Amino acid sequence: MNSFVLAPSLLAGNHATLAGSLAAVESAGLGWVHLDIMDGHFVPNLSFGPQTLADLRPHSPLFFDTHLMLSEPHRYIGVFARAGAQRISIHVEPDYPHLETLREIRALGLSAGIALNPDTPVERAYPFLEEVDLVLVMTVHPGFGGQAFIPETLDKIKQLAAWRHKTGATWRIEADGGVTVKTGLECRRAGADTLVVGTSFFKAPDKAAFIADISI
Ligand code: DX5
Numbered sequence: 001m002n003s004f005v006l007a008p009s010l011l012a013g014n015h016a017t018l019a020g021s022l023a024a025v026e027s028a029g030l031g032w033v034h035l036d037i038m039d040g041h042f043v044p045n046l047s048f049g050p051q052t053l054a055d056l057r058p059h060s061p062l063f064f065d066t067h068l069m070l071s072e073p074h075r076y077i078g079v080f081a082r083a084g085a086q087r088i089s090i091h092v093e094p095d096y097p098h099l100e101t102l103r104e105i106r107a108l109g110l111s112a113g114i115a116l117n118p119d120t121p122v123e124r125a126y127p128f129l130e131e132v133d134l135v136l137v138m139t140v141h142p143g144f145g146g147q148a149f150i151p152e153t154l155d156k157i158k159q160l161a162a163w164r165h166k167t168g169a170t171w172r173i174e175a176d177g178g179v180t181v182k183t184g185l186e187c188r189r190a191g192a193d194t195l196v197v198g199t200s201f202f203k204a205p206d207k208a209a210f211i212a213d214i215s216i
């Protein structure tokens with residue numbers, strides 16, 4: 001069974017002090033940070049790019065869990081790898097060579113993830129499950145932090161967990177969006193072992209208490 005991992009999303013921190021946000025994650029005792037990359041096309045928002053990762057990289061030993069919300073992610077794998085990404089997750093929805101892209105991520109020595117939007121059936125990920133280390137289940141519509149969790153996505157987590165159990169696979173199941181202590185525990189009960197926490201982490205007045213409550 002995979003260990004439980006919490007990955008705070010830098011999107012929810014103050015973008016004037018991104019290195020400070022990394023330091024907050026580290027001083028909370030966590031090992032991963034989630035980096036949301038948006039192109040204004042696959043999702044209706046823009047965030048930051050490879051230069052930001054490259055500049056942050058020397059500031060932190062945190063694992064860079066990178067989520068590409070891009071229409072053409074295959075064009076940017078090398079650049080994010082060189083910038084210091086350690087996992088790259090790509091979405092199943094846009095039209096591009098998914099398998100080749102996942103293989104390129106792994107050939108570069110990185111961990112690969114496949115991501116599903118809330119309305120995308122789990123079956124769309126099945127052709128790629130032997131090529132990935134993580135399946136990212138969007139639990140809000142991608143593009144913005146601070147949205148309300150969509151409860152219907154719990155069934156997709158359950159379906160993936162059942163498939164993982166049946167096949168003996170070891171990929172992680174990561175829930176991303178609207179994760180609070182309450183919805184995070186629901187995701188974990190459904191079978192998620194990895195939780196992205198944006199707003200709920202950065203706005204928590206007592207981060208140690210938040211981590212303790214969600215790690216039960
Ligand atoms: C949304 C991003 C999420 C987001 C999570 O498009 O993929 O990672 O930052 O933020 P919260 O936890 O605030 O929903």
Ligand code: ZN
Pocket residue numbers: 009034035036067176196
């Ligand atoms: Zn994300």
